[in-house]
Amino acid sequence: xxxxxxxxxxxxxxxxxxxxxxxxxxxxxxxxxxxxxxxxxxxxxxxxxxxxxxxxxxxxxxxxxxxxxxxxxxxxxxxxxxxxxxxxxxxxxxxxxxxxxxxxxxxxxxxxxxxxxxxxxxxxxxxxxxxxxxxxxxxxxxxxxxxxxx
Numbered sequence: 464x465x466x467x468x469x470x471x472x473x474x475x476x477x478x479x480x481x482x483x484x485x486x487x488x489x490x491x492x493x494x495x496x497x498x499x500x501x502x503x504x505x506x507x508x509x510x511x512x513x514x515x516x517x518x519x520x521x522x523x524x525x526x527x528x529x530x531x532x533x534x535x536x537x538x539x540x541x542x543x544x545x546x547x548x549x550x551x552x553x554x555x556x557x558x559x560x561x562x563x564x565x566x567x568x569x570x571x572x573x574x575x576x577x578x579x580x581x582x583x584x585x586x587x588x589x590x591x592x593x594x595x596x597x598x599x600x601x602x603x604x605x606x607x608x609x610x611x612x613x
Contacts, residue, residue, distance in 0.1 A: 488555030490589035493517040496580070498532040498541065498600075500593050504548075512593075522550035522589060528557065530581060532593060534600035542580060542598055548589070556588035 494500040494512040501509040502518070505526040512518045528548050531540040547558035559578060580597030584590065 488522045488550060488553060488589055489519050490522060490555060490587065490591075491517050492520055492530075493590070493592040495595045496532065496593045496598065498534060498593065498598065501531045501533070501540075502591070503529045522548060522555040525549045525551070528591075530591060530593075532580070532598060537600070541600055544578070544581070546578075546583065554588070557583040557591065559583055 492500065492502050492510075492512050494514055494516055497514045499514065500512040502512065502520060503509040504520065504522070505524075506529075509529075509531070510518055510520065526548055527545055529543065529545045532542040533539075534541045549556055549558055580594050582592040582594060585592065
């Protein structure tokens with residue numbers, strides 16, 4: 464009985480030592496707005512999140528995330544913001560805040576920075592939600608009036 468136990472312990476130790484620790488968290492980007500939202504991690508290709516839908520993203524390493532919102536039919540974004548991200552093993556979050564309690568709780572715990580129209584790190588650390596309000600699109604120009612005199 465002792466031989467198989469030692470052999471199993473040695474095999475388990477070898478396998479855990481051979482697999483490097485890597486970050487990897489699946490998080491949600493939720494779009495509760497009528498706008499098209501795009502998300503890009505570390506300058507990579509953007510992922511589109513249509514209105515009233517959500518997508519899963521994977522944080523593989525610490526870096527930056529850029530979130531943009533587009534009005535219907537617009538080419539330029541109505542909102543664009545970039546945030547730092549932290550991904551350490553299974554802890555992934557968007558870095559917000561001013562450093563208050565940062566050593567104890569981390570950069571993404573309690574942010575006092577205004578992230579409107581986004582809600583970040585809620586309901587889970589690393590999640591991003593575009594709210595239903597807080598962003599407006601410019602009105603299209605009024606059509607030219609035709610005046611006729613008889």
